[in-house]
Amino acid sequence: MSAACVYIGLVHYPVYNKKGELIATSVTNLDLHDISRIGATYAVAGYLVIHPHLAQQRLVAEILHYWVEGYGAEYNPDRKQALQGLTTVSSLAEAIGLIERNEGRRPKIVTTDARLFPNSIGYCPLRRKISTEEGPWLLLFGTGFGLDRQTTESADYILEPVWGRGEYNHLSVRSAVAIILDRLLGPSFLGDKEN
Amino acid sequence: MSAACVYIGLVHYPVYNKKGELIATSVTNLDLHDISRIGATYAVAGYLVIHPHLAQQRLVAEILHYWVEGYGAEYNPDRKQALQGLTTVSSLAEAIGLIERNEGRRPKIVTTDARLFPNSIGYCPLRRKISTEEGPWLLLFGTGFGLDRQTTESADYILEPVWGRGEYNHLSVRSAVAIILDRLLGPSFLGDKEN
Numbered sequence: 001m002s003a004a005c006v007y008i009g010l011v012h013y014p015v016y017n018k019k020g021e022l023i024a025t026s027v028t029n030l031d032l033h034d035i036s037r038i039g040a041t042y043a044v045a046g047y048l049v050i051h052p053h054l055a056q057q058r059l060v061a062e063i064l065h066y067w068v069e070g071y072g073a074e075y076n077p078d079r080k081q082a083l084q085g086l087t088t089v090s091s092l093a094e095a096i097g098l099i100e101r102n103e104g105r106r107p108k109i110v111t112t113d114a115r116l117f118p119n120s121i122g123y124c125p126l127r128r129k130i131s132t133e134e135g136p137w138l139l140l141f142g143t144g145f146g147l148d149r150q151t152t153e154s155a156d157y158i159l160e161p162v163w164g165r166g167e168y169n170h171l172s173v174r175s176a177v178a179i180i181l182d183r184l185l186g187p188s189f190l191g192d193k194e195n
Numbered sequence: 196m197s198a199a200c201v202y203i204g205l206v207h208y209p210v211y212n213k214k215g216e217l218i219a220t221s222v223t224n225l226d227l228h229d230i231s232r233i234g235a236t237y238a239v240a241g242y243l244v245i246h247p248h249l250a251q252q253r254l255v256a257e258i259l260h261y262w263v264e265g266y267g268a269e270y271n272p273d274r275k276q277a278l279q280g281l282t283t284v285s286s287l288a289e290a291i292g293l294i295e296r297n298e299g300r301r302p303k304i305v306t307t308d309a310r311l312f313p314n315s316i317g318y319c320p321l322r323r324k325i326s327t328e329e330g331p332w333l334l335l336f337g338t339g340f341g342l343d344r345q346t347t348e349s350a351d352y353i354l355e356p357v358w359g360r361g362e363y364n365h366l367s368v369r370s371a372v373a374i375i376l377d378r379l380l381g382p383s384f385l386g387d388k389e390n
Contacts, residue, residue: 030225034367041359041366078365164236165380170273171236171373172229178370179377185360186374 005045005103005135006185008177009095010035012051014151015144025143027056032063034174036082042181045102045136047086048095060088092140092151099136107138111147111155112180114162114169121157123183129157130184139180141173200240200298200330201380203372204290205230207246209346210339220338222251227258229369231277237376240297240331242281243290255283287335287346294331302333306342306350307375309357309364316352318378324352325379334375336368 010031013024032049039047051057064083066072073080089095099107110126130137140147140155152158161169162179171179205226208219227244234242246252259278261267268275284290294302305321325332335342335350347353356364357374366374 030367034370037363037366038359038370040363041357041361041370043360043363078363081363082365162236162377163382164233164377165238166236168232168235168238168273168276170277171232172225172369174367174369175229175233175236175373178366178373179381182357182359182374182377187358 004130004137004185006042006130006137006139007046007048007095007099007107008035008039008044008181009048009050009092009138009140010173010177011092011140011142011147011151012049012056012144014148015142016146016148017144020145022148023144024052024056027051027059028143029063031143031174032060032083032086033079035177036086037079038174038178038181039085040082042185044085044181046099048098048138049086049088050090050092050095051088052090057088057090060086095138099138103136105134105136107136108133108157109138109140109155110157110159111140111152112142112159112176113146113152114171115146116161117152117158119158120160122160123180126157126159127184127188139184141177141180143173199325199332199380201237201325201332201334202241202243202290202294202302203230203234203239203376204243204245204287204333204335205368205372206287206335206337206342206346207244207251209343210337211341211343212339215340217343218339219247219251222246222254223338224258226338226369227255227278227281228274230372231281232274233369233373233376234280235277237380239280239376241294243293243333244281244283245285245287245290246283247285252283252285255281290333294333298331300329300331302331303328303352304333304335304350305352305354306335306347307337307354307371308341308347310341311356312347312353314353315355317355318375321352321354322379322383334379336372336375338368
């Protein structure tokens with residue numbers, strides 16, 4: 001399991017807004033921090049923040065500079081370690097190209113969505129695939145009101161929504177990344193001990 | 196499982212700062228939103244924000260007012276639903292008293308910590324206890340550099356730290372709440388299907 005090569009991508013464009021229009025969302029500081037820390041916890045190969053706008057890419061670069069090279073790195077080395085895994089790219093195509101250059105193979109793409117699709121895959125089958133099939137893998141998470149339909153439908157797999165206990169499924173993207181990585185890459189203690 | 200009565204508490208005092216001194220931390224807007232949404236997803240009986248300072252309690256009240264009764268409630272009813280589960284209390288004693296009045300029984304207290312203690316309990320045993328023993332339960336999460344030792348040691352159970360793949364365990368409290376509730380209350384699909 002520990003060798004599985006998984007990248008995560010946070011998509012700021014193309015995603016939907018509340019009205020169902022395609023937009024680019026703004027970068028959120030805590031998405032950078034929280035998701036980098038989750039990525040470090042689950043030893044992902046990289047965290048790709050996907051944003052087409054130069055001004056937003058520069059904002060991310062400025063935040064990273066403070067924590068990776070500036071005073072933040074000295075003040076909190078754990079945060080430096082986490083944020084070192086973050087790279088900004090302009091598009092999904094650029095993300096795929098970067099992974100292909102790093103790993104020598106094109107990644108298999110998994111999209112996540114709060115809705116269920118006819119061809120959605122469950123956590124257990126995907127966990128098994130990731131641990132047994134050759135990677136790399138790219139898990140995509142949408143900001144705003146979710147990934148555009150074309151990105152979702154062109155993926156290799158669409159992961160089932162996160163359900164807890166009941167009907168409510170309006171988690172923040174930060175929480176969804178935490179739960180999904182734990183389900184796919186976390187220790188399988190429940191399976192090991194409960195049965 | 197669905198009937199288990201679980202409250203979550205976010206402790207702002209007494210917690211440690213970086214130097215190991217006991218302090219009260221500031222309220223963080225996204226802790227209110229993200230953790231309320233996680234609480235709604237896992238159908239907790241209540242989310243208690245524990246802060247002794249009146250000014251901070253008023254800040255929480257103002258944010259809640261906007262989302263539960265103000266324009267936010269109309270703009271985003273899902274957020275209203277989540278934040279309706281949030282209550283501010285001044286101390287752990289007040290949190291326990293509130294649960295006792297609501298449920299007719301004193302809660303069993305579980306603390307969470309990024310460190311391992313000799314009497315730490317694992318996720319699987321605690322999940323089984325929650326699903327089979329009578330509640331209510333109160334899961335406590337510390338802000339800052341974690342819950343003070345006295346609170347931790349006086350709890351009924353200390354939950355094992357969250358480990359992912361590797362050595363890094365510096366998650367945000369928001370991420371820790373997401374992963375821990377999923378492990379304790381989420382669907383047991385891994386156990387069901389993998390074995």
